[in-house]
Amino acid sequence: MITLRGLTKRYGEKTVVDGLTCVVAPGSVTGFLGPNGSGKSTTMRMTVGLDRPTAGSVLVNGKPYAELKHPLREVGALLEAKALHPGRSAGRHLLAMARSNGIPASRVEEVLATVGLTDVAGKRAGQFSLGMGQRLGIAGALLGDPGVLMFDEPVNGLDPDGVRWVRQLMRSLAAEGRTVFVSSHLMSEMQLTADHLVVIGKGKLLADAPVDEFIAGNSLSSVSVLVPTPVERDTLARHLLTRGAAVEPGEAGELVVTGADVGAVGDLAHELGVRLHGLGERTASLEQAYMELTASSVEYGVTA
Amino acid sequence: MTTTQVRAGGGLTGAVASEWTKFWSVRSTWWSLAGGVLLMLLYSGVSGLSQRFGDTEPPQGPHDIVVNGSIYLTEFCVIAVATLFVTSEYASGSIRSTLQWVPVRSTVALAKAAVLVPVLFAYGVLVALLGMATAAVLMPGEALTTTFGDGFAATAGMGAFFALLGVLCAGIGFALRSAAGTIVVTMVLLLPLPMLLSAYVAPEIMNYFPAFAGLNGMVPAGETNPLLGGVSPYSPWVGVLICLVWAAAGLFLGASVLKRRDA
Numbered sequence: 124m125i126t127l128r129g130l131t132k133r134y135g136e137k138t139v140v141d142g143l144t145c146v147v148a149p150g151s152v153t154g155f156l157g158p159n160g161s162g163k164s165t166t167m168r169m170t171v172g173l174d175r176p177t178a179g180s181v182l183v184n185g186k187p188y189a190e191l192k193h194p195l196r197e198v199g200a201l202l203e204a205k206a207l208h209p210g211r212s213a214g215r216h217l218l219a220m221a222r223s224n225g226i227p228a229s230r231v232e233e234v235l236a237t238v239g240l241t242d243v244a245g246k247r248a249g250q251f252s253l254g255m256g257q258r259l260g261i262a263g264a265l266l267g268d269p270g271v272l273m274f275d276e277p278v279n280g281l282d283p284d285g286v287r288w289v290r291q292l293m294r295s296l297a298a299e300g301r302t303v304f305v306s307s308h309l310m311s312e313m314q315l316t317a318d319h320l321v322v323i324g325k326g327k328l329l330a331d332a333p334v335d336e337f338i339a340g341n342s343l344s345s346v347s348v349l350v351p352t353p354v355e356r357d358t359l360a361r362h363l364l365t366r367g368a369a370v371e372p373g374e375a376g377e378l379v380v381t382g383a384d385v386g387a388v389g390d391l392a393h394e395l396g397v398r399l400h401g402l403g404e405r406t407a408s409l410e411q412a413y414m415e416l417t418a419s420s421v422e423y424g425v426t427a
Numbered sequence: 428m429t430t431t432q433v434r435a436g437g438g439l440t441g442a443v444a445s446e447w448t449k450f451w452s453v454r455s456t457w458w459s460l461a462g463g464v465l466l467m468l469l470y471s472g473v474s475g476l477s478q479r480f481g482d483t484e485p486p487q488g489p490h491d492i493v494v495n496g497s498i499y500l501t502e503f504c505v506i507a508v509a510t511l512f513v514t515s516e517y518a519s520g521s522i523r524s525t526l527q528w529v530p531v532r533s534t535v536a537l538a539k540a541a542v543l544v545p546v547l548f549a550y551g552v553l554v555a556l557l558g559m560a561t562a563a564v565l566m567p568g569e570a571l572t573t574t575f576g577d578g579f580a581a582t583a584g585m586g587a588f589f590a591l592l593g594v595l596c597a598g599i600g601f602a603l604r605s606a607a608g609t610i611v612v613t614m615v616l617l618l619p620l621p622m623l624l625s626a627y628v629a630p631e632i633m634n635y636f637p638a639f640a641g642l643n644g645m646v647p648a649g650e651t652n653p654l655l656g657g658v659s660p661y662s663p664w665v666g667v668l669i670c671l672v673w674a675a676a677g678l679f680l681g682a683s684v685l686k687r688r689d690a
Contacts, residue, residue: 168689168690171527172530173523174689175689188530191530192438194530195528203523206520207519207521208516210453210454211453215448215452219445219446219449222436222441222444222445222447222448223437223444224436224441225441
């Protein structure tokens with residue numbers, strides 16, 4: 124469990140993380156979303172004690188990270204895959220890591236096998252591709268068999284197989300009852316992986332909710348109508364407005380209607396004798412919900 | 428899941444074990460240490476031969492030769508190995524891994540020192556013995572010989588000097604975080620600064636800087652040191668003690684900076 128209480132980080136005038144309060148619970152994958160520069164990485168760095176909070180606190184299993192006796196046995200974190208000496212072999216890197224926390228050396232073999240790097244254990248880490256480096260970082264996170272796992276953009280640089288593997292790994296780690304906290308700016312990725320979302324923008328908490336609730340609460344479903352003739356398009360739009368719907372022009376003869384369901388729009392077009400080339404419901408994706416939320420992050424308070 | 432069984436390790440012991448593995452698993456360590464041995468062999472070999480074929484004034488024994496060799500040459504390899512042990516972590520970003528493994532920062536600094544001290548002490552002893560043996564083999568029979576006292580002072584003194592010089596570099600490395608900066612500051616502390624201060628402020632002052640204190644630590648009390656020809660104002664143990672104070676001050680400075688800054 125990770126507990127953030129009013130967590131704040133300022134660099135001079137700039138506030139990077141602004142009073143974050145939330146709890147990342149065990150047994151589920153919690154997605155940590157925000158645009159680039161929104162403070163995700165800084166939050167994770169503060170969680171493992173690399174950066175010191177300006178105010179507030181972040182606790183892991185109820186304690187500040189630096190007070191954990193064997194931190195790697197409680198928290199596994201992949202923050203930057205390349206935070207290692209390029210001249211040291213992958214195996215030696217993990218062995219040094221294991222020794223620092225009294226983890227048996229046999230775990231090194233095990234995690235190398237888990238991430239599929241057994242064959243290159245003796246290779247210098249500097250020669251690894253981005254994807255291999257990412258796997259090595261994941262191996263390090265798993266080394267101490269920790270109950271809390273944090274991954275900062277774990278699928279960066281992975282091929283499609285690797286992406287699917289990471290997704291399954293995170294799901295299975297959560298299924299084992301661990302706390303899994305994953306940052307990403309890829310909404311589609313989170314939609315497939317996360318159970319719960321923590322969304323931040325400009326360092327502020329925008330949402331802290333289960334994925335379904337987040338999508339339902341943050342997006343208006345809309346209807347897309349394709350009307351080829353401009354005159355008829357105007358007629359339809361005018362009538363929709365008088366019935367209380369909102370209409371926005373879309374691409375190439377499209378109208379995007381909110382506040383009326385697809386049946387009502389179709390019936391109205393039929394009544395007016397407007398010829399349609401398309402009529403459909405737009406399902407809100409996490410991507411849209413996220414874009415809507417972060418686009419004007421200042422106006423939005425904490426939802427959920 | 429979080430393991431419930433109690434296992435030892437971690438803390439300072441774990442940090443030292445981890446640093447030990449890191450120290451020996453990069454090539455720069457091996458290159459620097461091997462380079463220092465080669466330079467000493469070269470220096471003591473050439474000096475031994477010049478005793479045989481040239482006329483060196485004053486005549487030097489094997490213990491004098493290795494003392495000079497350590498100050499002229501091998502100490503720079505010691506500086507390299509100790510500096511890179513710390514600054515390569517900043518160059519590669521691996522310091523952020525290190526601090527995740529060992530979040531108590533003073534422990535990280537102490538662990539680095541705890542690896543450097545025994546390794547560099549043993550290294551100094553080894554280099555002194557190899558150098559003296561090389562010089563002795565190549566010198567003529569009637570040349571100055573090394574008594575046990577001379578040999579012991581050169582050997583133990585070199586071990587102590589290298590060990591404490593290494594800790595000083597590590598401390599400066601944590602404070603400056605760059606290899607170039609650390610090496611420049613260390614070199615200035617070793618030679619130009621004490622020499623300038625001695626020339627313009629007080630002649631005795633240089634004996635309280637690390638290189639000259641280390642040199643005095645390698646020469647038995649009352650004997651002239653082979654490099655500068657003077658007699659140390661204090662006993663060899665005091666020389667080692669002065670190096671110890673420098674090393675402790677350097678490490679304290681480095682650990683304070685490490686503690687205060689975000690990684």
